[in-house]
Amino acid sequence: xxxxxxxxxxxxxxxxxxxxxxxxxxxxxxxxxxxxxxxxxxxxxxxxxxxxxxxxxxxxxxxxxxxxxxxxxxxxxxxxxxxxxxxxxxxxxxxxxxxxxxxxxxxxxxxxxxx
Amino acid sequence: xxxxxxxxxxxxxxxxxxxxxxxxxxxxxxxxxxxxxxxxxxxxxxxxxxxxxxxxxxxxxxxxxxxxxxxxxxxxxxxxxxxxxxxxxxxxxxxxxxxxxxxxxxxxxxxx
Numbered sequence: 001x002x003x004x005x006x007x008x009x010x011x012x013x014x015x016x017x018x019x020x021x022x023x024x025x026x027x028x029x030x031x032x033x034x035x036x037x038x039x040x041x042x043x044x045x046x047x048x049x050x051x052x053x054x055x056x057x058x059x060x061x062x063x064x065x066x067x068x069x070x071x072x073x074x075x076x077x078x079x080x081x082x083x084x085x086x087x088x089x090x091x092x093x094x095x096x097x098x099x100x101x102x103x104x105x106x107x108x109x110x111x112x113x114x115x
Numbered sequence: 116x117x118x119x120x121x122x123x124x125x126x127x128x129x130x131x132x133x134x135x136x137x138x139x140x141x142x143x144x145x146x147x148x149x150x151x152x153x154x155x156x157x158x159x160x161x162x163x164x165x166x167x168x169x170x171x172x173x174x175x176x177x178x179x180x181x182x183x184x185x186x187x188x189x190x191x192x193x194x195x196x197x198x199x200x201x202x203x204x205x206x207x208x209x210x211x212x213x214x215x216x217x218x219x220x221x222x223x224x225x226x227x
Contacts, residue, residue, distance in 0.1 A: 009155070032213055034215060036218075041220075041221075042220055042221070043119070043205055043207075043218030043219050043220045043221055044158075044205070044207075044216075044218040045218070046215040046216070046217070049215055051213060090157065090158070094212070094213065102160060102163065102173070103148070103158075103160065103216065105150075105157040105158040105159075106157055107155060107156060107157040108155075108157055
């Protein structure tokens with residue numbers, strides 16, 4: 001079955017420290033992988049994606065993610081966390097199923113950056 | 116730039132009532148989606164459309180219906196509201212299958 005796992009419900013990090021939000025996936029074929037961020041009472045906003053090419057993908061607001069095919073992971077990272085990064089983060093995979101593309105979302109990880 | 120617009124933002128329904136959640140996008144995207152978001156459950160796909168006149172079921176379609184008569188609009192219909200449909204509903208669109216999606220701000224629905 002196609003799936004995405006975000007093993008941590010919440011990640012706490014001190015401001016200025018590096019952060020990592022984990023994501024692993026299970027899909028057949030080549031995955032399209034995405035990270036989205038959700039601020040309170042808002043819709044999801046696109047951060048970055050991996051389609052093909054370099055395993056390190058850079059996105060909005062200083063975030064980056066590393067695609068690791070052997071570990072089937074796509075962890076989100078940022079070298080120096082800001083309090084304003086506190087939000088809910090979703091990993092998503094987009095397999096090609098039944099003739100079309102569909103997103104499969106993880107359950108989300110709440111990031112809390114402490115001042 | 117309007118993007119994806121959802122109305123209403125909030126609604127309280129009584130059990131058995133019906134309503135339509137509206138979604139419109141002005142980006143000429145072919146793909147449109149309806150998701151529901153429940154606490155700790157991530158987003159579940161209800162219905163999606165790959166173009167005007169074409170719709171298909173997602174993971175959790177029971178209790179919902181959709182139509183796509185134009186590229187811009189993708190309304191979601193609840194015919195007989197049930198408490199299990201209490202959730203936050205998000206509409207999204209994307210230009211094609213391998214691109215990122217753009218989300219509306221959501222509709223918070225409570226069924227009592």
